Amino acid sequence: MSALAELMAYQRETEALAQVAGRLGWDQETVMPRGAAEQRSAEMAAMEGVLHARRTDPRIGDWLAAATPETEVEAANLREIARSYARNTKVPARLAAELARVTSLAQGRWAEARAAEDVPAFLPVLEEVVALRREEAEALADGRPLYDALLDDYEPGATEAEIAALFDRMRPRLVALRDRVLGADYAPPALAGTFPRDAQLALSRDLALAFQYDLDIGRIDLAVHPFSSGSGRDVRITTRVAEDDPFNCFYSTIHEVGHATYEQGVDPAHLLTPIGRGASMGVHESQSRIYENQLGRGRAFTGWLFQRMGAAFGGLGIDDADAFYGAVNRVRPGYIRTEADEIQYNLHVMLRFDLERDLIAGRLEASDLEEAWNTRFKADFGVAVDKPSNGLLQDVHWSVGLFGYFPTYSLGNVYAGCLFDALKRDLPDWEDGLTRGDASACTGWLRERLQRHGALRGPRETIEAACGAAPKEAPLLDYLDAKFTEIYRL
């Protein structure tokens, strides 16, 4: 066997084991018996140990040195393997183990602190997490800013400077639009009625099918926090049900279907290879967001949803499909990122981006973080944070060491804006199917232009290849301006 063939055979086993480890996470959040948690953490640690040993095996270095790719696909796989090998061998094993231990502990502390509204109980362990991630970033940075080294895990090639400049360009237009909308004379109606759990889940399943989620290689379960899990031929999603808020269930489902349809849509030839998955967190979020927002919260699809919800639940307290379109897209002040509308969502991300890069740069101490959060929130949103669970403690990310992850949410929105423009250009009749609850034409376009390629290209190149132009923020901002000007009759 050639070095390339040996490396790919080895890698295929590693990818298979990574799928097993990922499914263990799915199991934990959906079906695991409550009393199994401690045993499970030993199982998870053993799997992580196996994967870490495989990913740092010196034979990978030898194979990489000897392998000569002959195709674009081979070159892309080698690029991904080299990136993973460099990342994993640069971080000392002791540090990797300590990070695993402390973040596992910190996640529990965060959940307790959040339930008790007790920031001081969380800060000591957060301080440890920040210190360890800074140490890790130093091992990885090679002279770059530390934050850039962390970004690489989620959005390879992105830089703090470029994201900061992007956000600086986006902020004024988003704030101006938000302020116009909140000052508008018109306000869309709110949903009213009763929304039984089983009927929500049945409609939620239909929504998943409408967006071409394939239940033959997927399944839908309930979990506290919705997520998508797995690559290739076994890609599962979860959703949640609040009986007073069916939009939560429906749009969580569509969002996760975006992630899952991407994974399901990757060319099966790439199965269990390094490029057989989404290109980055930002590109992944572009899929979840375009399904959820541009398509799922658009006028055409909400017209169909209005009929389906009326049939499922009887009265919705809303007169017609236009008013319903407004109800789906209501903009209101709010503390919580995950509940924010399309405009303000990005402002929540920018707040976190600025705070976390200060933490990683050492310009901000964990002990000063709550004050910094609250000051910034008041400045950005005009409201004082009333309790930590509505402020600093609302997101799990920092407790598990996810610094550099938040900006990928807004990158995803920007990418989705670009993709939506290109899709409308290529498919002038794009709304036709959506008015009948059929997104197959849109999914077909996304699959052909983007999803099937997996991680063949880097994130920016993936968007550029799909849209025919480099990603930029204008399409998203223009789309938001037009959409909310119409809905709020501005």
Added chain:
Amino acid sequence: MSALAELMAYQRETEALAQVAGRLGWDQETVMPRGAAEQRSAEMAAMEGVLHARRTDPRIGDWLAAATPETEVEAANLREIARSYARNTKVPARLAAELARVTSLAQGRWAEARAAEDVPAFLPVLEEVVALRREEAEALADGRPLYDALLDDYEPGATEAEIAALFDRMRPRLVALRDRVLGADYAPPALAGTFPRDAQLALSRDLALAFQYDLDIGRIDLAVHPFSSGSGRDVRITTRVAEDDPFNCFYSTIHEVGHATYEQGVDPAHLLTPIGRGASMGVHESQSRIYENQLGRGRAFTGWLFQRMGAAFGGLGIDDADAFYGAVNRVRPGYIRTEADEIQYNLHVMLRFDLERDLIAGRLEASDLEEAWNTRFKADFGVAVDKPSNGLLQDVHWSVGLFGYFPTYSLGNVYAGCLFDALKRDLPDWEDGLTRGDASACTGWLRERLQRHGALRGPRETIEAACGAAPKEAPLLDYLDAKFTEIYRL
């Protein structure tokens, strides 16, 4: 760290990975999307590769040579590790891989052949499986009969000669009893009524709880073939529902609860160690069988079940609890082992034992197996096999290479007979709780005497320690004589 401590830390990780691999099997039979099968087989193979490499790691040999146990528990763990290491290193890697490949293929061929009633389509691959298992047995036998080497995987220390002698002693009494019962003037009534699926599942759950199955560290799902999966703090069972046959669901559940309660009952101090699981297949089956038969099909518990089923389903077509007791224990001619009553079940096992030891010894060729099966079945059961799915193709075992497994079912019955005698001696009021659907006293006794020790002792020693005497067949045969003489008014 001492050699012993290093070995145990290593082994704990291996045990954790084995739990992960086992849960992958659970997932496959319960929740896996249909289209995920091919990817799953790559995942399973990768996990098996990891486990095989760990179990044959030469460091185990070094640690074993250097380790000095100071307690009974340490000595037992070393015994189990040494047994596993010897077994796995004696079989060449090429043969192990070939066995995995061929049995995986053969299981599919068996399922197709069974559906098509086509024995010749199955025979070539069965021949391969037999040849490979013989080759494996030769690598393991060390001068013993080949069949004994295979028995070691399921019932360490058992021998073909000893089982053959046991079965020779049991057969005449079982045949005599079966013939008396089938010739009796009285026949118990059959169940009649409608038994909706959801009501069966609800009552099935209550039965599991009655026998002390702990849902905090377990769960119940549906599968085509009921099974129990996992050790320690995550032990799951499955059941099945046939709307015309609620006993199938209820007694499958109780049977699997016996297996699962055993695993859940092992002392948590043994968690993720080699002795932190059942002592053998035979001892495992003793638990599933005593729950299912001696307790679950006894007069006290069926009295309670009669009431519960009446409440759940309305009319059962049966007048009183005595007649119901008969209905639960009906003896009829039948082709299928898994549907057989307590008497004839063992005759089904003996047929398979004799045929499979002839196969392994080379006295019988796969090509002659169907004729041998049908001739023997006619001789033992007085009925001609009408189709292969009622004969040679009814069990999956041989297709996946399980030669030496069948006798453990009857060993389990023999062990259950011994345990039941000892339980009644120690707990004179053993029926009191059962009449109220509460098996906690019986489970408590089994847990204290047997379950909590896991594999601390070998199979025979486990039974001897629990009962105070070496296992023998008389208690089972006396119990069957008394029970069926009463029910059939002989």
